[in-house]
Amino acid sequence: MSRKVESEAKRGRSTIIAIIAIVIVVVIGVIAWMVAPSALEALMGAVPSLRTSGLPLTTTRPIFTAIIVVLALIIFGLVAAIITPKDARSSSEAQMERERNAMRQQQKAERARQRQSKR
Numbered sequence: 815m816s817r818k819v820e821s822e823a824k825r826g827r828s829t830i831i832a833i834i835a836i837v838i839v840v841v842i843g844v845i846a847w848m849v850a851p852s853a854l855e856a857l858m859g860a861v862p863s864l865r866t867s868g869l870p871l872t873t874t875r876p877i878f879t880a881i882i883v884v885l886a887l888i889i890f891g892l893v894a895a896i897i898t899p900k901d902a903r904s905s906s907e908a909q910m911e912r913e914r915n916a917m918r919q920q921q922k923a924e925r926a927r928q929r930q931s932k933r
Contacts, residue, residue: 838890839883846882847875854878 854874858864866874 839887842886842890843879843883846879846886850875850879850882853882 851871854866858866
């Protein structure tokens with residue numbers, strides 16, 4: 815493939831990935847908005863020192879929704895990072911070090927051959 819075709823394919827994939835990410839954030843946000851009041855009540859029951867009596871539900875619901883969204887996105891990101899396959903082009907550091915050492919040995923051998931051919 816030419817570089818132009820590769821860059822266009824990458825651009826198309828990045829657009830699709832961005833759209834999918836936005837959809838995931840919106841879905842998690844809607845779910846968090848619906849779950850926030852009951853989760854807040856459950857948390858207030860579990861932690862007696864947590865009281866939001868001074869704040870109305872219209873204030874605590876968006877705050878608690880944002881907290882839920884951030885936590886859900888962190889968990890989703892961690893799971894996605896674990897599940898996604900590793901890129902075949904990337905290799906371990908040990909493999910790269912072995913390749914570097916082999917290349918250095920080849921260069922030394924070639925230099926030695928060049929020195930001997932000059933004599």
